[in-house]
Amino acid sequence: MLDKIRIILVNTTHPGNIGAAARAMKNMGLGRLYLVAPKKYPDEEAVWRAGHALDVLDNVVVTETVDEAIGDSGLVIGTSARERKIPWPLMTPREVALRAKEEPSKQDIAILFGREDRGLTNEELQKCHIHLNIPTADEYSSLNLAQAVQVVSYELRLAAFGEALPSEKETQNDKRDWDVPLASTEAMELFYAHLEQVLIDIDFHDPKTPRQTMTRLRRLFTRVRMDDMELAMLRGILKKIDKTVGGK
Amino acid sequence: MLDKIRIILVNTTHPGNIGAAARAMKNMGLGRLYLVAPKKYPDEEAVWRAGHALDVLDNVVVTETVDEAIGDSGLVIGTSARERKIPWPLMTPREVALRAKEEPSKQDIAILFGREDRGLTNEELQKCHIHLNIPTADEYSSLNLAQAVQVVSYELRLAAFGEALPSEKETQNDKRDWDVPLASTEAMELFYAHLEQVLIDIDFHDPKTPRQTMTRLRRLFTRVRMDDMELAMLRGILKKIDKTVGGK
Numbered sequence: 001m002l003d004k005i006r007i008i009l010v011n012t013t014h015p016g017n018i019g020a021a022a023r024a025m026k027n028m029g030l031g032r033l034y035l036v037a038p039k040k041y042p043d044e045e046a047v048w049r050a051g052h053a054l055d056v057l058d059n060v061v062v063t064e065t066v067d068e069a070i071g072d073s074g075l076v077i078g079t080s081a082r083e084r085k086i087p088w089p090l091m092t093p094r095e096v097a098l099r100a101k102e103e104p105s106k107q108d109i110a111i112l113f114g115r116e117d118r119g120l121t122n123e124e125l126q127k128c129h130i131h132l133n134i135p136t137a138d139e140y141s142s143l144n145l146a147q148a149v150q151v152v153s154y155e156l157r158l159a160a161f162g163e164a165l166p167s168e169k170e171t172q173n174d175k176r177d178w179d180v181p182l183a184s185t186e187a188m189e190l191f192y193a194h195l196e197q198v199l200i201d202i203d204f205h206d207p208k209t210p211r212q213t214m215t216r217l218r219r220l221f222t223r224v225r226m227d228d229m230e231l232a233m234l235r236g237i238l239k240k241i242d243k244t245v246g247g248k
Numbered sequence: 249m250l251d252k253i254r255i256i257l258v259n260t261t262h263p264g265n266i267g268a269a270a271r272a273m274k275n276m277g278l279g280r281l282y283l284v285a286p287k288k289y290p291d292e293e294a295v296w297r298a299g300h301a302l303d304v305l306d307n308v309v310v311t312e313t314v315d316e317a318i319g320d321s322g323l324v325i326g327t328s329a330r331e332r333k334i335p336w337p338l339m340t341p342r343e344v345a346l347r348a349k350e351e352p353s354k355q356d357i358a359i360l361f362g363r364e365d366r367g368l369t370n371e372e373l374q375k376c377h378i379h380l381n382i383p384t385a386d387e388y389s390s391l392n393l394a395q396a397v398q399v400v401s402y403e404l405r406l407a408a409f410g411e412a413l414p415s416e417k418e419t420q421n422d423k424r425d426w427d428v429p430l431a432s433t434e435a436m437e438l439f440y441a442h443l444e445q446v447l448i449d450i451d452f453h454d455p456k457t458p459r460q461t462m463t464r465l466r467r468l469f470t471r472v473r474m475d476d477m478e479l480a481m482l483r484g485i486l487k488k489i490d491k492t493v494g495g496k
Contacts, residue, residue: 029385137277150395202488224472240450
C-alpha cells in the first residue's frame with residue numbers, strides 16, 4: 001500500500017521542510033515525493049535535513065502544476081487546517097490511513113500538503129475527494145509542514161502493517177518476547193519460604209505477630225511475575241544473607 | 249491529562265530541534281518542556297523554529313541532570329530506538345498514550361527523548377518504567393528528534409480527547425484502586441543505592457565486575473512499580489541486614 005502513496009508538497013517556501021518531509025517519509029517506509037513549484041529547490045538545507053533519506057530526494061518529481069503532480073491518481077486527499085465555507089468529506093489522519101488501506105483501485109493515492117503560511121487554495125482543495133484535518137489544540141492549530149507529513153506518514157505505516165490498534169494482550173507485563181522463562185509457582189513457593197526464614201533470622205519478621213509482612217511481599221512478587229534468572233538471583237542474595245547471619 | 253506530561257529532551261545538540269519540539273507540543277496541547285544540559289540553548293534557531301510556541305520556550309526548565317528533570321514524576325517513559333540486551337516493558341506511542349490516560353497517580357508523567365545521534369544511554373533507560381518505540385521502516389529507523397516528539401504528542405492528544413480509541417483492558421498492574429501512593433522515582437533511586445551497598449556488604453555484588461546484577465534488579469523493581477509501604481518494608485529489611493552484617 002505504501003508504494004501507491006504520492007506525497008505532494010505545493011509551493012513549499014523553506015527547503016528545510018522538503019528535506020525533513022523526505023526523512024519523515026522514509027522513516028515510515030514511504031518514498032514518492034512530488035514538489036509543485038517549490039520556491040527554492042534543490043538546496044543544501046533540504047539535503048541536510050533529509051538525513052539518510054537522500055534517495056527520496058534523488059527520486060523527487062518536480063512539477064509546474066498541481067494537476068501534473070496528481071496525474072492519474074485514483075484518490076486525492078488534501079490537508080486542510082481551517083474550516084472551509086463549503087462542507088467537504090473530512091477525515092482524520094487515522095481515517096485517511098484506513099481508507100487508503102481499503103482503496104481498491106490500483107491507481108496511486110495522492111496526498112497534498114499546502115504552503116507553510118496559507119495551506120492549499122480553495123481551488124486546490126476542490127480537486128480533492130477527501131479533506132484531511134490533523135487534530136490540534138485550538139490555541140495553535142498550524143503544524144509545521146514536515147510535522148504534518150510525519151503524522152500522516154506515521155498513520156499510513158500503522159494502517160499498512162496492521163499496527164493501528166494495540167493488541168489486546170499487550171500489557172506492560174507482557175512476556176511474549178522475554179528472554180528467560182517465567183518462574184514456576186513451585187519455585188516461587190520455595191522462594192517465599194526461604195525469604196520468610198531469612199526475615200526471621202535477621203529479626204525483621206516474627207511469625208507469632210506477622211502483621212502483613214508476608215502478604216505484602218507475596219503481593220509484590222506476584223505482581224512482578226519474575227523470570228527464572230531473576231528468581232535465581234534473589235535466591236542467591238538470600239543465601240549470602242544466610243551465610244553472613246550464620247557467621248555472626 | 250496533558251498538563252501532567254513533562255517532555256524531557258536530554259543533551260540536545262541542535263537548538264532548532266528544541267524549537268520544533270516546542271511547536272509540536274503546543275500544536276497538540278502540551279506545554280511543559282524540560283531540557284537536560286542542552287548543547288546550545290537559548291538560541292535564535294530555537295526561537296525561529298518554535299513559531300507561535302514561544303510561551304513553551306519561555307516556561308522551559310533547564311536542568312543539569314536527568315534525575316532533576318524527572319523529579320518526583322510517578323511514571324517515567326524513555327524513547328528507545330534500538331533493541332536492548334535486556335528486554336524491558338516496551339510500548340508503542342499509542343499504547344503509551346492510553347497508559348498515560350489511565351495513569352491514576354496525581355504525579356507527573358515524564359517522557360524522555362535522547363540525543364540526536366545516539367538516543368538515551370542504558371543508564372538513563374534503566375530509570376524508565378516503560379520504553380517507548382516508534383514503529384519505523386527497517387531501512388531508516390531514526391526519526392528526527394522533533395518528529396519523534398510530534399508523533400508521541402499527537403498520540404497523547406488523541407488519547408486525552410478520546411477520539412475513537414479502544415479502551416485499554418484492565419491489567420494486573422492497574423493501580424486505579426490501589427490503597428497506597430506509588431513510590432516516587434527519587435525514593436526508588438535511594439532504594440537502589442541502599443540495595444547495591446547491602447549487596448556489596450554481603451559479598452553478592454562487586455561493582456568492579458558488576459555483570460548485570462543491578463540492571464536486572466532495577467528492571468525487576470521498575471516493572472513492579474512499588475507503593476510507598478512496600479518500599480518502606482524493603483528499606484526496613486535492608487536496614488536489618490545492615491545491622492546483622494555490621495554486628496558480625
